[in-house]
Amino acid sequence: MSAKSAKMRTTYREAIRAAIREALLRDERVFLMGEDVGRYGGCFAVSKGLLAEFGSERIRDTPLSESAFVGAGIGAALGGMRPIVEIMTVNFSLLALDQILNNAATILHMSGGLFNIPLVIRMTTGGGRQLGAQHSHSLEGWYAHIPGIKVLTPATLEDARGMLWTALEDPDPVLIFEHGSLYNMEGEIGGDAGAVEISQAALRRPGSGVSLITYGGTLGKTLQAAEVLEADGISAEVIDLRTLRPLDTRTIIDSVTKTHRAVIIDEGWRSGSISAEITARIVENAFYELDAPVARVCSAEVPMPYAKHLEEAALPQVTAIVAAARQVMGRHG
Amino acid sequence: MNLRAKDSTPVLQRDHGLHLLREMLRVRRFEEKCAELYAAAKIRGFLHLYIGEEAVAVGVMQALEPRDAVVATYREHGHALVRGVSAASVMAEMCGKVEGCCRGRGGSMHIFDAAARFYGGNAIVGGGLPLAVGLALADKMTRRKQVTACFFGEGAVAEGEFHESMNLAALWGLPVLFCCENNLYAMGTALERSESETDLCLKAASFEVPSWPVDGMDVLAVEEAARQAVAAVRSGGGPYFLEFRTYRFRAHSMFDPELYRTKQEVEEWKKRDPIPNFEALLRGQELLSEKEMEIMETEIASEITQAVEFAEAGSWEPIEELTRFVYSEGPRP
Ligand SMILES: Cc1ncc(C[n+]2csc(CCOP(=O)(O)OP(=O)(O)O)c2C)c(N)n1
Numbered sequence: 275m276s277a278k279s280a281k282m283r284t285t286y287r288e289a290i291r292a293a294i295r296e297a298l299l300r301d302e303r304v305f306l307m308g309e310d311v312g313r314y315g316g317c318f319a320v321s322k323g324l325l326a327e328f329g330s331e332r333i334r335d336t337p338l339s340e341s342a343f344v345g346a347g348i349g350a351a352l353g354g355m356r357p358i359v360e361i362m363t364v365n366f367s368l369l370a371l372d373q374i375l376n377n378a379a380t381i382l383h384m385s386g387g388l389f390n391i392p393l394v395i396r397m398t399t400g401g402g403r404q405l406g407a408q409h410s411h412s413l414e415g416w417y418a419h420i421p422g423i424k425v426l427t428p429a430t431l432e433d434a435r436g437m438l439w440t441a442l443e444d445p446d447p448v449l450i451f452e453h454g455s456l457y458n459m460e461g462e463i464g465g466d467a468g469a470v471e472i473s474q475a476a477l478r479r480p481g482s483g484v485s486l487i488t489y490g491g492t493l494g495k496t497l498q499a500a501e502v503l504e505a506d507g508i509s510a511e512v513i514d515l516r517t518l519r520p521l522d523t524r525t526i527i528d529s530v531t532k533t534h535r536a537v538i539i540d541e542g543w544r545s546g547s548i549s550a551e552i553t554a555r556i557v558e559n560a561f562y563e564l565d566a567p568v569a570r571v572c573s574a575e576v577p578m579p580y581a582k583h584l585e586e587a588a589l590p591q592v593t594a595i596v597a598a599a600r601q602v603m604g605r606h607g
Numbered sequence: 608m609n610l611r612a613k614d615s616t617p618v619l620q621r622d623h624g625l626h627l628l629r630e631m632l633r634v635r636r637f638e639e640k641c642a643e644l645y646a647a648a649k650i651r652g653f654l655h656l657y658i659g660e661e662a663v664a665v666g667v668m669q670a671l672e673p674r675d676a677v678v679a680t681y682r683e684h685g686h687a688l689v690r691g692v693s694a695a696s697v698m699a700e701m702c703g704k705v706e707g708c709c710r711g712r713g714g715s716m717h718i719f720d721a722a723a724r725f726y727g728g729n730a731i732v733g734g735g736l737p738l739a740v741g742l743a744l745a746d747k748m749t750r751r752k753q754v755t756a757c758f759f760g761e762g763a764v765a766e767g768e769f770h771e772s773m774n775l776a777a778l779w780g781l782p783v784l785f786c787c788e789n790n791l792y793a794m795g796t797a798l799e800r801s802e803s804e805t806d807l808c809l810k811a812a813s814f815e816v817p818s819w820p821v822d823g824m825d826v827l828a829v830e831e832a833a834r835q836a837v838a839a840v841r842s843g844g845g846p847y848f849l850e851f852r853t854y855r856f857r858a859h860s861m862f863d864p865e866l867y868r869t870k871q872e873v874e875e876w877k878k879r880d881p882i883p884n885f886e887a888l889l890r891g892q893e894l895l896s897e898k899e900m901e902i903m904e905t906e907i908a909s910e911i912t913q914a915v916e917f918a919e920a921g922s923w924e925p926i927e928e929l930t931r932f933v934y935s936e937g938p939r940p
Contacts, residue, residue: 309794309796310794310795310796313795313796313800313866313867314794314795314796314863314866314867315795315864315866317794319864335795335796335800335801336801337762337765337793337796337801337802338732338733338762338763338765338766338793338796338801339765339766339767340766341767342767365731366731366732369731369766369767369768403651403652404651404652404703404714405652405653405716406652406713406714406716406717406730407712407713407717408716408717408729408730408731408734409653409716409730574929574930575930575933576929576930576932576933577933579711579712579929580652580703580711580712580713580714580715580717581703581704581711581712581714581923581924582651582703583703583923583926584703584711584712584924584926584929587926587929588929
């Protein structure tokens with residue numbers, strides 16, 4: 275093994291930082307902007323140290339003006355730059371939704387193909403940290419509704435490290451959703467880990483009895499559920515979607531064609547969610563392969579409550595995933 | 608009600624002076640306890656302390672009547688206490704108990720209370736301003752001589768909602784008292800690094816909203832300014848903007864490494880701590896004895912102990928109730 279490819283320990287947070295750093299070194303058009311990315315070191319400490327290394331031109335602290343700085347990112351991309359815009363939390367991205375939907379996602383089309391927007395927007399998503407109803411939602415599925423943008427949801431260290439560069443090379447706007455519970459995730463990664471492709475879902479665990487389809491913050495819980503199921507004699511396959519738009523329908527259908535059963539795990543609210551879209555695709559493409567109705571484990575349809583026990587009850591949990599899988603396997607009790 | 612004679616020597620009524628001191632101390636001691644409970648993991652999520660800024664909420668609330676309304680931010684424990692929400696119900700809320708003012712659904716950042724006309728606890732920066740405009744609009748349309756006091760940090764003036772709300776309130780002549788708590792930093796971003804025009808009163812003036820800056824470390828100055836502004840607003844003169852110059856002694860929240868300011872700066876501001884300074888003033892005028900101070904501390908400590916006991920003895924809302932309060936239960940008047 276060469277020194278370069280030797281394994282190294284890292285965290286999800288550090289992997290993203292390394293990716294941003296690499297991008298800044300590699301392409302002088304790249305810059306990072308967002309609230310408290312500089313002096314403060316990033317609200318989740320992702321960009322810590324970057325201001326000292328790259329200076330305030332390229333690590334730009336912005337005022338609390340989500341609509342303006344996201345819009346400015348779109349403009350800067352039009353002007354030839356390669357901005358990485360950080361929004362603290364998905365709930366705050368709603369202040370910039372107009373810019374994302376009405377400008378970033380549409381200008382290429384409205385201009386008849388004249389102007390593309392090579393912009394990357396990163397933000398934190400998800401619950402589980404008792405942050406209540408204005409800081410905890412999972413709206414990436416909503417964003418996946420919008421043609422014209424790509425939606426990435428890194429769930430592993432490799433994807434945290436690698437998706438950013440691929441996103442920056444994309445000619446169109448890419449949104450990256452980092453689940454807040456993942457920043458401290460620690461593990462080993464190849465010393466030469468780098469860009470990853472973003473067009474395909476990944477098989478994280480092969481199995482033959484049921485397909486557990488998930489992404490982002492619920493991948494870990496889903497893998498745990500697969501282990502519990504294995505102890506119970508159920509072989510579960512785990513698919514990590516990685517990219518919610520465009521959705522890799524092929525991998526989903528191949529898996530379901532093999533297992534004939536599917537459970538979708540999604541931290542978004544059930545109604546009108548990405549899990550609903552996946553269900554529809556399975557039904558459209560593999561209806562006759564199914565041995566049981568598709569099941570879903572989603573967040574309860576409430577704004578996120580603060581109290582720990584209520585928040586836990588509102589979010590998808592391992593026990594619920596196991597129960598849903600057992601149900602589609604026809605196991606009861 | 609003249610608190611200061613023309614030569615600005617305070618003319619204080621003893622009872623009132625003691626009341627102001629007591630209220631500031633209550634808030635301080637309450638929050639010191641909150642920090643302890645946070646360290647003990649009884650309170651979770653984000654916790655934003657108001658320590659150092661107490662004179663603002665205490666001074667402004669003196670000018671409000673029970674019929675008036677208050678809109679605040681995530682840094683609102685002090686406002687809620689001074690407005691009359693009991694320490695016990697706020698503490699229980701922060702501990703996630705069903706006995707809390709919002710049944711543990713809101714937490715530290717989302718305190719609401721109907722009797723106190725306390726409309727949150729808003730954790731989207733700038734998100735409370737339009738609500739205040741609407742509350743005032745309802746008062747104006749029903750010819751109620753009520754005032755809505757809206758608190759927000761100086762960071763919020765960068766949001767579009769600040770500008771849109773100021774304009775609407777001024778355009779429609781609405782009874783809003785805009786209370787900007789300028790503690791110089793929005794998380795790690797200093798005012799001069801986020802605003803091209805750092806004179807906040809000039810911004811208000813551009814909307815034709817009368818405004819002035821107030822020493823937010825001096826509870827008497829705050830009260831006087833608020834009384835005059837509230838009188839003008841209540842008499843139908845339209846909105847008012849007060850900029851309270853203050854400082855937070857603690858970190859932004861419990862996750863803040865404070866890389867953006869020096870210890871020395873914090874120590875300098877602590878010399879202007881509103882509580883010991885006001886205590887000294889009362890003593891100088893022989894309005895407060897050592898003994899009375901001790902009694903006051905004891906009474907406050909006992910109120911807080913009881914609040915903690917109440918919270919700890921509280922119960923968790925049954926999980927079966929998770930999906931309540933998404934829609935109203937039955938008709939409302
Ligand atoms: C729209 C929005 N953007 C960002 C945040 C994250 N955030 C929470 S508090 C805060 C700083 C706000 O500063 P300021 O308005 O001055 O009030 P302070 O916290 O100093 O009381 C930020 C950036 C948020 N809650 N809402």
